Amino acid sequence: MKRSMGLILAVALAGCTASVGSYSSAGLEPIPGSITYNGQPRTKLTKSPVGSSFPHNFTDQWGREVEEIYIIRPDRTLLIAERHYRPVFSLDDD
Template sequence: MKTLTATALIATLLGASSALALQPIPGSITYNGHQSRLEKAPAGSNFFHTFFGQNGEQVRETYQVNADHSVSLVSRAVANDK
């Protein structure tokens, strides 16, 4: 019974992590399924991308370079100066 409960918990957590993943927005490097690759950047390194969103707010996203040199969106901050 404990094994079944542990398996169910792990499956739930794995499913939740992908469901709660940050989705790209217009202006994001990975928006619309675009896959960027950084050949010279070391895996695990982070970089920032700053742009203005659709409502004029400043958006700063943090990306991480994966082992295959693709990038993943890991965080987003929106500055609302209004």
């Protein structure tokens, strides 16, 4: 069992390191509220280093809190790398 878990972990880590620095992916499709929903921003992010990332939080049309993580590509366009939906309510009312 330990041997198979080690193999799974090694394969997962290899997959993570293989994608570092790759900007060839199209990323996620923009949704209303995304910075890139109506196309790329007109102003280029010239002071931010290529490959850097930043978050953007907004509320979608259904009232859900959304966080997107953007990566700056070498041509200074933005790639939506991740999208997370936060729950509207919590079942844990502590």
